[in-house]
Amino acid sequence: MSDNLTLPAQQGSTGASTETLLKVEGLTKHFPIYGGFPIKRKVGAVQAVDNVDLTVGVGESVGLVGESGCGKSTTGRLITRLLEPTGGRIEYAGQDITHAKRKQLAPVRSEIQMIFQDPYSSLNPRQTVGTIIKSPMEVNGIDPAGGREKRVRELLELVGLNPEHYNRFPHEFSGGQRQRIGVARALALNPKLIVADEPVSALDVSIQAQVVNLLQKVQDELGIAFLFIAHDLAVVRHFSQRVAVMYLGKVVEVGDRDSIYNRPRHPYTHALLSAVPEVAMDDETENRERIRLYGDVPSPIMPPSGCRFRTRCWKAQDKCATDEPPLVQISGNRDGHLTACHFPEDPTTESRGEDVVLDPALKALEESAGKD
Amino acid sequence: MPDGRHEPEQAIAGTGMGGTMDLGVDEAEALEKRPGGGGGPGPEGKPRSLWSDAWRDLRRNPVFIVFALVILFLVFISLWPSAITSGSPLTCDLSRAQEGSRSGHPFGFDGQGCDVYTRTVYGARTSVAVGVLATLGVAVLGSVLGALAGFFGGVGDSVLSRITDVFFAIPVVLGGLVLLSVITSNTVWPVIGFIVLLGWPQLSRIARGSVITAKQNDYVQAARALGASNSRLLLRHIAPNAVAPVIVVATIALGTYIALEATLSYLGVGLKPPSVSWGIDISAASPYIRNAPHALLWPSGALAITVLAFIMLGDAVRDALDPKLR
């Protein structure tokens, strides 16, 4: 395990200080919708991921954050090549894997692994824990020194489970323990990149921190790069060196951790941040802005024109409906801090005197309910 | 078969993931909070697979025990009928026609003067043979086609779905009357072939749905992400999690196939004399129902109990495999 130890990426504000491991350009996934009778044909598409650019450096941990339904899982599954991209390019360690077939992917497979959200559906209920953790080695014909059995025990120990439990079945474990088994399976091949798709959001709050700590430990000790997917900014706060914020299939803001948490520019990032309960960043002011986003993410089948966030944005103007804002570095932002917005917010999270409430009708409802 | 076809599919929808959520999570979660999280889940001892859990449930279920014993008995007498009867089903004495029960002939005699007891015992062989062989054929053909269609999807899946629709539209008894009436062979094979021909679409539908459910589980994606081949995904991950509904429906179907064989034989297109079948005996006895009701009663009763036994067994197995349905 120690032989592939890589130095953890520097916690840099530039983000470009490390060698690039994964480079995603213009990544697009449209799920076709079929309809019609008697002969089914394509009648539309779910634009789940649209033109996403993303990089992950060697040993770097990147957070991918956005409300549910905005295409995070799809992005993760495209990168692990569980889904076939509609467009764009995925480059891993300099190698184009965008449309690689199973056999061509074989050398890369072991280096990119995935941890799944649902610890109940991600482990085969008919296999023992040992079989589950061993099968990555079987499939890829890897024989570690001391045998696969020994490696399974090592992995179980590494993730904080009793190595003697290798012949138990998943249903004998709790959610948190199952997630640890999923981590052990992902580690079995000494990966260089792990895509963790909301690995703790299905767990009890008290257990979430333990699993995040485990992942952090794994990241630090083994120098594995992480793409950590989460639906709020709280979970990835301590974990990620860089954070990308996604909305309706697009990356709307990306930057180093400090920029995103303390100097966010995109209104959506502001909204997400204000939803984080008690974010006490080190240099936090008491007085935080409050923004409440009402309603759901619009349908990715017919996303709003121009800026996709405009239907819920309090700063939206005519331009937002016609021109799509490019993801660029706005003046005053650090290097690598990119924002896709025509009318960015001030780089602060301080209170603005009055709460921003995005849906007047709902606000009225809320107020009248408050009076009763 | 005609009326029972769609019902089992409904009743076991979702059995694919049998019981995985039903855990002592609270108990295990508490253990997890121990330092290091290395607390042992559940009591120490042998690891429990879902199959062994199901078997433990079944052993405690009196309904299962009773009907499993009935089925074991039926299988036993179809293999060794001479163990419980010394006569031959084909030795008949017209002079004793329609006689009632007497010593050595507990069920009496039928219209041809044959011993009803002996014929009922020997009839089990036909029923069990047709039921078991037809079910094997249906299960293999139906589940292989259904599993492949469900796994790969696409054009093959659409074609298979349309074909099964066509088969579902065929009235079974009418189809049997038409197709089997042209066959002269007097063995069980034409009947078995006919049942397999009309029966596989039901199983293929179950297998297809079950495979599609199992395929969506993240462990299949996880295995795919590790580079597992399609055959490994199907055999190691999908089939073991999709097979339960197929077993349940096949067991229930076995009972209905036995009833179908009897029906076809009753109508004169299944097995014909001198073969021995409960359907033939029921048919032969019905004209004498007033004078010799016993000749009708015994084969009918044997048929009813046999069909019931398989249906109840299937039910019990379903409950054991999917505790959520209880």
Ligand SMILES: Nc1ncnc2c1ncn2[C@@H]1O[C@H](COP(=O)(O)OP(=O)(O)O)[C@@H](O)[C@H]1O
């Ligand atoms: N296999 C699929 N077929 C069709 N639509 C899909 C599929 N997978 C995801 N989607 C749609 O794509 C959008 C993004 O989904 P997802 O990537 O799961 O979002 P997230 O993980 O951010 O919650 C959703 O609207 C979802 O309904």
Ligand code: SF4
């Ligand atoms: S581009 Fe316009 S609608 Fe979009 S976030 Fe910026 S201000 Fe809001």
Ligand SMILES: [Mg+2]
């Ligand atoms: Mg998701």
